[in-house]
Amino acid sequence: MRKVNILKPVLVSNIERARENRKVFDKMNSLVINIISSPGAGKTSLIQRVVEQFKKRYKILIIEGDIKGQIDSGRLSKLGVDVIQINTVTECHLDAFMTAQVLPQIKKKYDLILIENVGNLVCPAEFEIGEDYKLAILSTPEGDDKPLKYPLLFHLAKVVVINKCDLLSHVDFKLKRAQDGIKNENPKAMIFEISAKTGRGLANFYKFLEKELNAKKKKAKS
Amino acid sequence: MRKVNILKPVLVSNIERARENRKVFDKMNSLVINIISSPGAGKTSLIQRVVEQFKKRYKILIIEGDIKGQIDSGRLSKLGVDVIQINTVTECHLDAFMTAQVLPQIKKKYDLILIENVGNLVCPAEFEIGEDYKLAILSTPEGDDKPLKYPLLFHLAKVVVINKCDLLSHVDFKLKRAQDGIKNENPKAMIFEISAKTGRGLANFYKFLEKELNAKKKKAKS
Numbered sequence: 001m002r003k004v005n006i007l008k009p010v011l012v013s014n015i016e017r018a019r020e021n022r023k024v025f026d027k028m029n030s031l032v033i034n035i036i037s038s039p040g041a042g043k044t045s046l047i048q049r050v051v052e053q054f055k056k057r058y059k060i061l062i063i064e065g066d067i068k069g070q071i072d073s074g075r076l077s078k079l080g081v082d083v084i085q086i087n088t089v090t091e092c093h094l095d096a097f098m099t100a101q102v103l104p105q106i107k108k109k110y111d112l113i114l115i116e117n118v119g120n121l122v123c124p125a126e127f128e129i130g131e132d133y134k135l136a137i138l139s140t141p142e143g144d145d146k147p148l149k150y151p152l153l154f155h156l157a158k159v160v161v162i163n164k165c166d167l168l169s170h171v172d173f174k175l176k177r178a179q180d181g182i183k184n185e186n187p188k189a190m191i192f193e194i195s196a197k198t199g200r201g202l203a204n205f206y207k208f209l210e211k212e213l214n215a216k217k218k219k220a221k222s
Numbered sequence: 223m224r225k226v227n228i229l230k231p232v233l234v235s236n237i238e239r240a241r242e243n244r245k246v247f248d249k250m251n252s253l254v255i256n257i258i259s260s261p262g263a264g265k266t267s268l269i270q271r272v273v274e275q276f277k278k279r280y281k282i283l284i285i286e287g288d289i290k291g292q293i294d295s296g297r298l299s300k301l302g303v304d305v306i307q308i309n310t311v312t313e314c315h316l317d318a319f320m321t322a323q324v325l326p327q328i329k330k331k332y333d334l335i336l337i338e339n340v341g342n343l344v345c346p347a348e349f350e351i352g353e354d355y356k357l358a359i360l361s362t363p364e365g366d367d368k369p370l371k372y373p374l375l376f377h378l379a380k381v382v383v384i385n386k387c388d389l390l391s392h393v394d395f396k397l398k399r400a401q402d403g404i405k406n407e408n409p410k411a412m413i414f415e416i417s418a419k420t421g422r423g424l425a426n427f428y429k430f431l432e433k434e435l436n437a438k439k440k441k442a443k444s
Contacts, residue, residue, distance in 0.1 A: 040364025092344035122314035141363035142262025
């Protein structure tokens with residue numbers, strides 16, 4: 001029988017590239033979270049809180065996706081953790097190839113890699129980048145109907161953080177309606193109700209994250 | 223000399239298609255506004271206010287862009303004006319071709335056509351659809367740094383409405399900083415500070431819109 005070598009195409013698909021990224025993250029046993037929300041829903045504020053809570057015990061890297069500028073990475077680098085900036089220029093989302101481009105800049109092992117995607121509920125959900133899971137943030141001023149209107153993200157996100165709960169009495173947002181909308185898309189979604197501003201509800205979220213980080217450590221040892 | 227007929231390609235560009243749409247709108251002397259914002263910033267609420275204010279004196283059509291569903295068009299059709307729904311399915315923005323597809327459904331002349339784009343600050347700004355101008359909405363809970371982070375929209379929008387000003391005392395949003403950010407991208411931008419919820423600042427915006435509508439009417443007569 002003649003053996004035919006099938007050459008791997010140079011241009012791989014996004015999903016293939018995401019799997020390659022995943023291998024790099026797996027070698028470090030990093031927990032990688034792809035954080036997605038509308039503009040201004042609180043991605044940077046949540047990251048800031050998580051970094052403050054965990055930076056003494058875990059090595060943390062932030063990959064910061066923005067169309068333009070370095071406003072958020074400037075804000076985050078003050079916390080004393082490593083931040084890598086990706087400017088997507090005209091693209092409204094991060095994809096696996098953009099993420100791959102910054103991998104050579106990762107010189108250390110990190111326990112936790114937080115990737116802040118571009119502020120957008122649509123396209124960021126469509127592109128895997130090598131993450132363990134997607135975390136969606138829904139802020140209360142946006143309205144409780146967003147899971148119905150942007151279903152793909154809420155279908156795919158393992159974790160949904162409802163942020164700006166300090167504004168609940170000032171905005172038209174019913175927690176029950178939002179939860180039902182999320183559960184309708186993804187019955188297994190973990191939902192946390194928080195205020196990154198006041199700290200409300202964060203203890204529960206930290207407990208969950210700590211468990212995830214420990215699970216990774218256990219896996220690394222086995 | 224031999225004459226060579228160059229056939230017009232079937233697939234025209236978005237900008238060419240937008241110009242064709244424009245011709246249809248011009249025949250009706252319609253004022254066409256492409257309304258763009260983040261999810262939940264108040265596009266539907268602003269449209270609702272404008273319809274209530276102007277529907278007795280002007281013929282209004284709403285073209286409603288959503289990934290999925292008819293939540294907003296349901297809400298708006300209760301106001302007794304015509305609403306055409308476009309579901310973009312996987313696309314994160316309206317383009318001139320999607321808009322062209324619904325033009326045959328327009329059977330009357332309208333003075334004002336309000337097009338509610340998909341909730342997204344990025345791609346909707348990149349596609350002209352035949353509008354007179356883009357109107358961007360920035361809501362206060364999103365933060366005053368958005369013009370710096372999503373510059374194209376604020377560069378292109380003739381009108382910027384800062385919405386949810388009723389929440390100003392509860393959120394970290396400096397009007398001056400937002401105005402400076404907008405003016406930096408577009409020194410000629412008209413900026414209105416409103417609350418679609420309480421009605422604050424709407425009188426000024428209505429006055430502006432009335433002027434625009436009258437200018438169209440004058441043009442029609444001349």
